[in-house]
Amino acid sequence: MSEGATKPDFSGFRETSIVLNEKARGKDLIEVIGHAQDRMKTRGVSQQDVLNTLRGNTKNISQSQPGRIRLRWQKTPKIFIDVVFEELKDRIRVITVIKTTRSLIGKHRK
Numbered sequence: 001m002s003e004g005a006t007k008p009d010f011s012g013f014r015e016t017s018i019v020l021n022e023k024a025r026g027k028d029l030i031e032v033i034g035h036a037q038d039r040m041k042t043r044g045v046s047q048q049d050v051l052n053t054l055r056g057n058t059k060n061i062s063q064s065q066p067g068r069i070r071l072r073w074q075k076t077p078k079i080f081i082d083v084v085f086e087e088l089k090d091r092i093r094v095i096t097v098i099k100t101t102r103s104l105i106g107k108h109r110k
Helices: 034-042 045-056
Strands: 016-021 029-031 059-061 067-076 078-089 093-100
Touching: 029 034, 029 045, 034 045, 034 093, 045 067, 045 078, 045 093
Parallel strands: 029 093
Antiparallel strands: 016 029, 059 067, 067 078, 078 093
16 A cells, blocks of 8 residues: 555445545545556556546546546556546545557558
8 A cells, every 4th residue: 555545444435445635626535446456556557647637637538327437637648547436425436447558650541
């Protein structure tokens, strides 16, 4: 667990969640559930990438599940970080994290 992250010791949080004492989108806490932590590790996405996505100049991507928001942050010209989350009364709950890469070489048309 990194600096700034604590294990929750109060009800309402999932057992495998970590809680970041960070501000984003008008909230003072960010809960990262176990699934999102697993995806971050597998996909090489840092906590700072998630924070940048939640705080930064991002694009809102349509989300099929009601109550969830998906934001996309362009980390580099080729790498995009998507964060799917719920805005709860007292915190943001990060559900999953997606890293996509696109090619800078376009298809040539004849």
